[in-house]
Amino acid sequence: MKNTILKYIICFIALLNIGCEDYLEVESPINQYNYQSIFQDESMVRASMNQLYADLRDKGFLSGQIGGFSVYSGLYTDELESFRTNDFNTYSIYNNTIQANNPVVNQLWQQTYNQIYHSNSIIEGCLNANALSDTFKNQMTAEALFIRSLLHFQLVEVFNDIPFVTTTNLVDNSKVYRKPKEEIYQFIKQDLLKAINLTNESVDENRIVINKFVIYTLLARIELYDQNWSKAKEYAEIVNQNANYIWQGDISNEFKRNNKAIIWQLPPRTLGYPTNEGSTYFFQSGPTTTMALTNQLINLFETDDLRFNIWTRKVVNEETWYHAYKYKQRVIESNSEEFSVIFRLNEINLILAETNYHLGNSANAIDYLNKSRQRAGLQPIVNNRNLLNEILEERSREFFCEFGHRFFDLKRYNLLDNVLQSVKSNWKSHHKFWPIPEEEMLKNKNLTQNPGY
Secondary structure, three states, X not given: OHHHHOHHHHOOOOOOEOOOOHHHOOOOOOOOOOHHHHOOOHXXXXXHHHHHHHHHHHOHHHOOOOOOHHHHHHHHOOOEEEOOOOOHHHHHHHOOOOOOOOHHHXXXXXXXXXXXXXXXXXXXXXXXXXXXXXXXXXXXXXXXXXXXXXXXXXXXXXXXXXXXXOOOOHHHHOOOOOEOHHHHHHHHHHHHHHHHOOOOOOOXXXXXXXXXXXXXXXXXXXXXXXXXXXXXXXXXXXXXXXOOOOOOOOHHHOOOOOOOOEEEEEOOOEOXXXXXXXXXXXOOOOOOOOEEEOHHHHOOOOOOOHHHHHHEEXXXXXXXXXXXXXXXXXXXXXXXXXXXXEEEHHHHHHHHHHHHHHOOOHHHHHHHHXXXXXHOOOOOOOOOOOHHHHHHHHHHHHHOOOXXXXXXXXXXXXXXXXXXXXXXXXXOHHHHOOOOXXXXXXXXXXXXXXXXX
16 A cells, blocks of 8 residues: 555656636646655645545546446446456456456555555645645645545445554554554544534535535445434534525436536536546447446335436347436537536435435435435325335435445345345355455555455
8 A cells, every 4th residue: 555655655657638617727836846845835835635535536446447345346336237348357257256366356455555655645745744734734734534434434334344544654553553444433433523514614616625524424324324313414404504505306417517406516527528437438320338327226216206217228129228428428528518427415305214214204205215206207195104215215216326226235135145145146145345455455464355255
């Protein structure tokens, strides 16, 4: 890990060229600038942060590329069927024969800890930067804390106990231990509450700037996963009640960059370019050589569900395949119609449905669930029979091919075995967590392996 992340200390390379607004329109940093020089200039710090966002967009847990976690988690569960039989590493994820020496596992681990290291370098640099204004330092620190928290959260959901890394000290980082998942959750929550106090409530036009409500959204998700229903509901209501986030009744606009239901999104590499997601899942004709949506996912959609009609695309050539089609732009245009959406309002809405259910407020839970269903053209639920299952299935229809939502939902309700053993011949209970990368364990003897690997 330490050889690859050292580059973030000594130079920050090509920054995002997104042309959205002054907030992100800064000069690219010069490679010869040393670490101290960067934190003497606000534009250099912003450029460093933008490079981190570019890395998030193109690598790892938030990436919409074919090598991103949205694809791998979809293949690992029951969202995506793989046709890349000549790609052993990817196919082993699809077949649930993943091992600790799989390069995909190692890459996800290393990329994510590289991004965490980059976040830590910004936090440390801002702490000691006398040349920067307090307002600017606070905002950069809040953004870096948020990113560090989000990445640790994703890691702990995939790998279970993990190291919680908060320093750029390479010697310390080379000796880290795995900490229990419960402790990681507490560290993350503390960081996020600190970040909330450092940023503001301003909502920028393009929804690319991290503010209090972006952080509250992540807190609501974490508290939901941690089964702290009251806290999750409290945080979700803070976002839901903000007038800047407006429910979108037309799902054909859900992933348009100007949709007011978007809470946070990442712009493409260059203004006018499509998102990574716009090309990752698309195929023009069959048979596909990449991946397609599974029959299990397709069968979750009810008749007349607009999401099936608008967010999937059918390809017919003797056989029939479907691919995810949430993002429509696939070619370079004068302006990017879509950004990569990370958080959106219906996640908040369905968190409120789920938390109200667990808090005994079934009528409220049904109202939130029906808000999502009616937007998709479905008839409302009129009673609370199998209500939790209805909520989870609604989440599956809503968030397919988005950042592992399906994988994490099945896991947190202990449904992975029930659902996947019938469709995955190699599925074993210990597959709920991925193996700790063998390469990392060889470099750091303090790391232990997950059971079953």
